[in-house]
Amino acid sequence: MTTTGTATATQVYQLYIKASPETLWDxxxxxxxxxxxxxxxxxxxxYQVGAKLRSLSPDGSRLWGDNTILECDPPRRLxxxxxxxxxxxxxxxxxxxxxxxxxxxxxxxxxLTLTHDRLDGSPRTAANVKGWSFILSxxxxxxxxxxxxxxxx
Amino acid sequence: xxxxxxxFKALADPTRRRLLDRLFERDGRTLGELxxxxxxxxxxxxxxxxxxxxxxxxxxxRKQGRHKLHHLNxxxxxxxYGRWMDKYTDGLSAALLDLKNDIEGGER
Numbered sequence: 001m002t003t004t005g006t007a008t009a010t011q012v013y014q015l016y017i018k019a020s021p022e023t024l025w026d027x028x029x030x031x032x033x034x035x036x037x038x039x040x041x042x043x044x045x046x047y048q049v050g051a052k053l054r055s056l057s058p059d060g061s062r063l064w065g066d067n068t069i070l071e072c073d074p075p076r077r078l079x080x081x082x083x084x085x086x087x088x089x090x091x092x093x094x095x096x097x098x099x100x101x102x103x104x105x106x107x108x109x110x111x112l113t114l115t116h117d118r119l120d121g122s123p124r125t126a127a128n129v130k131g132w133s134f135i136l137s138x139x140x141x142x143x144x145x146x147x148x149x150x151x152x153x
Numbered sequence: 154x155x156x157x158x159x160x161f162k163a164l165a166d167p168t169r170r171r172l173l174d175r176l177f178e179r180d181g182r183t184l185g186e187l188x189x190x191x192x193x194x195x196x197x198x199x200x201x202x203x204x205x206x207x208x209x210x211x212x213x214x215r216k217q218g219r220h221k222l223h224h225l226n227x228x229x230x231x232x233x234y235g236r237w238m239d240k241y242t243d244g245l246s247a248a249l250l251d252l253k254n255d256i257e258g259g260e261r
Contacts, residue, residue, distance in 0.1 A: 010181050010222075012224040014226050015229075016156075115215075130227065133230075133231035134231060
């Protein structure tokens with residue numbers, strides 16, 4: 001595989017996690033758990049439609065994200081805006097959108113689908129957010145073993 | 154078969170790897186567009202390969218209007234990478250791979 005592939009306007013990430021929809025929902029909206037799988041980010045939100053979803057660097061000194069909740073339907077669907085404020089070149093690109101969908105499966109498993117779209121005008125962001133694979137893989141490890149993955153790099 | 158078996162089985166075929174590479178280059182394609190990438194196969198052949206990739210979770214489909222779009226899902230490869238590569242490529246094996254790349258001209 002080449003590493004120069006063109007990232008596309010809609011990216012889809014999917015995985016199965018051994019957890020109930022409620023547990024998975026809690027994991028993606030509970031700041032204590034989000035910190036374990038999202039590079040130690042400190043997130044703050046009331047998770048009401050129209051509310052801010054802010055995330056800060058682990059020491060709280062830098063603003064990583066200042067997004068808006070577009071839809072919130074626990075424990076099934078969460079939609080929010082996305083701008084990568086952690087890098088000025090990415091922050092300058094237009095806003096995109098992230099949709100988390102949780103579907104309960106037989107046998108106590110959930111299917112989690114994360115769609116990152118509206119990336120048409122944001123090619124650098126599109127290339128950068130390929131890191132969702134690592135984040136979601138980490139989320140699965142946290143929920144299934146209780147342990148975060150070792151930090152990347 | 155567990156999830157890893159399905160992924161390894163899906164990756165153990167050059168046509169399926171080619172389909173994944175084409176999706177990596179440009180994601181969200183219809184069956185018709187993917188068919189054009191492997192002209193030596195029949196439509197049915199492409200569908201069969203896509204079904205194996207989908208079963209392994211490497212391809213996820215999404216409806217958009219009348220179209221069914223195929224997306225590369227990189228998460229299973231990330232899982233395999235974490236499970237097999239991180240463990241074995243630390244230290245010595247990474248050094249040996251670097252040496253091999255140097256000797257063979259730096260290109261893999």
